[in-house]
Amino acid sequence: MAEPLIVMVAYDGVELVDIASVTSGFDYANRLGASPAYEVLLVTPLGRPVRCDSGIEVRGQGRLDGVAGPIDTLIVSGGQGHEAAAANPRLVGQVTRLAGLARRVASVCTGATVLAAAGLLDDRRATTHWYEAARLAARFPKVRVDPAPIFVRDGEVSTSGGVTAALDLTLSFIEEDHGPEIARRVAMGMVTYLQRPGGQTQLSLFTNLPRSDQAVVRRVIDHIIGHLDGDLGVAKLAAFAGVSERHLNRLFAEHVGRTPSRLVRDMRMEVASHLLTRTSEPLAAIARRCGFASAETFRQAFVAWAGVPPSRFRAAER
Template identity: 40%
Template sequence: MQRRVLIVVFPGFQLLDMAGPADVFATAGLLAPEHPYAVEVVAPGGGAVPAGNGVTVTAAALGETTGPVDTLLVAGGPALPARLADRELVAGVARLAAGARRVASVCNGAFLLAEAGLLDCRRATTHWLSAGELQSRYAGVEVDAEPLYIEDGHVWTSAGVLSGVDLALALVARDHGHALAGDVARGLVVYLHRPGGQSQFSTPMRAMTPRSEPLRELQTYIDANPGADLSVPALAVRVGMSARHFSRVFTEQTGLSPGRYVERSRADTARRLLELTGLPLEAVARESGLGSPETLYRVFRRHWRVSPGDHRRRFQSKER
């Protein structure tokens, strides 16, 4: 059965918000011809639609699009806030969503879903830079800026730009299993289907870059040596500070306490080991500096809302 995917764009949309998911669905159809997707691009008025980077795509007219829809996906882009007053765009999304099996957004495309009333009383995410505005503008939406994507009923929302690829891979996995989603990811040479509960930020991204060069070097040391003694006293010695002064300065310059930074760095290491190696959980816990399988389990649930074993079963590379 062919699944019809409509991607809604507008003048000034983010090209990757459209192209990333479109290539995921197209690649899934190539790898599994028995599970085809038909991707269509629609926009108010149709015709030539310029993306924010100057590339122009051809779209069908949103107002004239009819028929059953499997997946309605709304792109985002810097120009979107100015488009929220376009009643044709908002009404068109609301109309198509009413007949779609599921609805999704990429980046600040969540604003368009919210404007159409599709996120009322739902949990949703968007690009972390826009999360505060989404919450203040639409009080009925429960905004969570942390995850890469969120599923709430039949409505999916995702974070910034390339997280649209993660979202599309998750939709393919939901439709046809994680094996096909993994094959698509490898075919596109992208990260092997990150779970939605994973933060939008890797450990270095989640922390600000310190002004102090010794602290920048210390961050590199922590990320490269998860099994070392990374206690506050030991780290303070490495940068020649008292433990109390070090904790204050590190937190001030990175936005994370030393303990939180270390835990997140070790959690990232554990995630990579689970995906790329066949090490038993005891060894993963030891190599990542988390110590025991019990601690590994607690940290994994806290950061990614899944167990280490479940994460490995779903996302371990076949090419390790």
């Protein structure tokens, strides 16, 4: 059986991690005995080296207009040069041509802009890096942009979220092609989480929380993040900050938009949800790591937050 051809499109201003996450994932699958093995081809508009966002140059193995079918998977990388790439009619035209030769088509991060410019996302649900989602939706109103998921698969066209989400999408392709066991072994070999579900959100409370310039608020938030398994009651937090509970609540209302207690709860629940979906740790261990006195206390808090018990949440997200 012929090796399935993976064609990855790069251009000036591409993100190196977007490329490496995909190419390394398929290479690991080959090392682990994927049969038939993948053949990965990195192509650039003119077959010349392209300069990545980081300044590193990457040499292509061919030029876009020199690729002929059949293609198993066409993947367009993202990067700061995505808008210039999407405005290049020759590049977009070649992507359109190659998509017609491919079994499945995908983009990594802001590579979705190129797919959208080619009309390949029209009337489809798609995602991109959360920071660029609003711009993509405004520029291409026919695309149903969802900024939340790590990746979206809509028929034969897939899109992934920011940067390292490319690896999650690649693992999903490997699982589709060769089964879950080899996908898990690839994840283990690359020392990454064992496949986050595509619907898991890109945005985290830890990364999306506004960074306050207020010194007391900043110190308290940093303390909370580093001590989720400890006593984070308002009295303890106020004592740590050297202010009254009333003043601390007022500062958080003004600068965070939620009380210290609410922030602690939300952070603990987010960490718990990640541990439930990414690890096999017992509920009692997760409860301790997230600052709950018992598994039952954790279960009650999780039900109040998510609407389902942690065991059911774990089963549904795997």
